[in-house]
Amino acid sequence: MLEDILGGLGGGGVLTLAIALFIILCVYLGIRIVPQSEKYVVERFGRLKSVLGPGINIIVPFLDRVAHKISVLERQLPNAEQDAITKDNVLVKIDTSVFYRIIEPEKTVYRIRDVDGAIATTVAGIVRAEMGKMDLDEVQSNRSALITSIKEQVEQAVEDWGIEVTRAEILDVDLDQATRDAMLQQLNAERERRAAVTRAEGQRRAVELNADAQLYEAKQVAEARRITADAEAYATGVVAEAIAKGGLEAVQYNIALEQVKAIGTMASGAGSNTIVVPADAVDAFGKAFQMLKGRS
DSSP states (O other): OHHHHHHHHHHHHHHHHHHHHHHHHHHHHHEEEEOTTEEEEEEETTEEEEEEOSEEEEOOTTTEEEEEEEEOSOEEOOOEEEEEEOTTOOEEEEEEEEEEEESOHHHHHHHOSOHHHHHHHHHHHHHHHHHTTSOHHHHHHOHHHHHHHHHHHHHHHHGGGTEEEEEEEEEEEEEOHHHHHHHHHHHHHHHHHHHHHHHHHHHHHHHHHHHHHHHHHHHHHHHHHHHHHHHHHHHHHHHHHHHHHHHHHHHHHHHHHHHHHHHHHHHTSTTOOOOOOOTTHHHHHHHHHHHHHHHO
């Protein structure tokens, strides 16, 4: 059938058809549509020619060819577990995970063969080196700083491969059973020590408060005694001043008046029918009367 078609076209028609087919083939080989998530590495005679980005791209047919199609999506390395020894000689198992993406595929395809394996080996070496600089307690408490340090060092190591490390994680830090038991004993001992310190602090505080209370009581008693002494001294001074000014007779007169008032108070009490008068009451009344008469 093809021979019948070619025979019907004649010599000129065959040439035209061949040219048309050649043009179609050139268009097919020369136009490359690259997806958004990929980049194409183009070679010419086995050497790097260019890198095609997303969209429509034109290359030279029969001379250029797409040698590599590289995904630029973020990738995650399989979780890796490696042994490491801390600064205080504790064996731990570190479970890590790394996320990366290829940003310069022309470097990746020509400088490294196994990207995932190379990055995993680099991460393992960096993790072991960093763990050897820190004690176990520092690893547990400064995990975020350790992750940041690992990420920065991995980025520097893979920079020549055209790779960007987007995230690094330490998923788990596992200890052997003997180390766990030792840490548990240490934790219990530390708790007991803190409890003992707390009890001692409480007892010391109680003694201090008791001493302060006794000191306060002693000060208050001393202050009361001082006030009483001041009052007695003041009363003595008043009496002495009165004697100096009014003489002994004035004092006797005041005493007699006080005795009269006391007898009057006793007489005014309820149910008091009998009044007991002291033997010297009459003399007191007489003296008071004489003094009063003398004053008048």
